[in-house]
Amino acid sequence: MNGNFNFHPRCRKLNSVYICFADDLLMYCRADLISVKLLNKAFMRFSKASCLQANLDKSSLYIAGVADHTKEELFKELGYASGVLPFRYLGVLLASKKLSANQYLPLIEKITAKVTCWSVKLLSYGRVQLIKSVLFGVIEKIYRTFLWTSFVIVSKKALVSWETICKPHAAGGLNIMDLCLWNRAAILKQLWNIARSKECLWIQWVHTYFIRRQHIETIQIPKSASWVILQGQVSHGALNNAFAITQLGDKYSTHMMYEGLMPQYPKVHWKGITLHPSIHLSFKFIVWLAIHKKLATVDRLVKFGIQIPRECAYCGLTDESFSHLYFDCQITKDLWRRLCVWLGYPRVIQDWETEV
DSSP states (O other): OOTTOOOOTTTGGGTOOEEEETTEEEEOOOSSHHHHHHHHHHHHHHHHHHTOOOOGGGOEEOOOSSOHHHHHHHHHHHOOEEOOSSEEETTEEEOSSOOOHHHHHHHHHHHHHHHHTSOHHHHGGGHHHHHHHTOTTSOHHHHHHHHHHSSOSOOOOOSSOHHHHTSOGGGTSOOOOOHHHHHHHHHHHHHHHHHHTOSSHHHHHHIIIIITTSOTTTOOOOTTSOHHHHHHHHTGGGHHHHHHHHOOTTOOOHHHHHHHHSOOOOOOTTHHHHHOTTSOHHHHHHHHHHHTTOSOOHHHHHHTTOOOOOBOTTTOSSBOOHHIIIIISHHHHHHHHHHHHHHTOOOOOOOHHHHO
């Protein structure tokens, strides 16, 4: 190494001057003319030996912390276009600090546009399955709004709380991903890797410049550190739980951690209804709403201020309520009895709570 070369201030201890991924190369050093020339000279020797040339149209130079006249000299020396942070790499924005909410808007708009183009009117309650399989990563407000209204304009309309929806099937929920909990499990993966001191460049970098042979649970991370490092520090208290939950040696499972972080909810006795593989998804969802007593029966509509006749639509003898409509009404009770006889299970029809 030439004695006149100056490493990037945060890479000197690791003697690091480049990161290579596939056919992309990121080189860095201190922003002085001599160091940049030496680095570029080394790259030219590599280019000549490998016959790989830099694409000027796809290459950029990022400079910070120097005077304008120094920047002009560096651009003139290398001939690359000026780059501005953040920039997009493999579809992901790379920045020196945490991205703002406005910088996430293009991603959110792209996802909401995809949701809008679906024929949601025809999907009915199949929207639950779409949320699980297609919409992972969308903010929870869009989740909730799409589930209950089939639109993406944020609304507060909800028949069941989001906390209940995110519970496992066995606990009475729909087993939809809790994004905040999943994010915590993903952050713990980074902390896990740092604690394990794996042999990769970014972990070595964190240990060299921040941990410095200290205990990871007691180290004080400076506020000037990257937001990713600071976020990891918030999870220090859960590190021991991370080791206990995964129990996989050197292998970390985000999914297993997610399940371990989830509260231990009591199981509901009717879980077999929503877990039965032969029941159509739409029917499962309607039964699930019925069990939570959130269907649009007359007694609920009246509470919302909707003016509608209160008499039972079948017998007309009493006000319609959830319990009356499904099992107390003589007409619906007779229908259930005849259906059971037809299926070969003749028996006395009980009330809703007993039947469920």
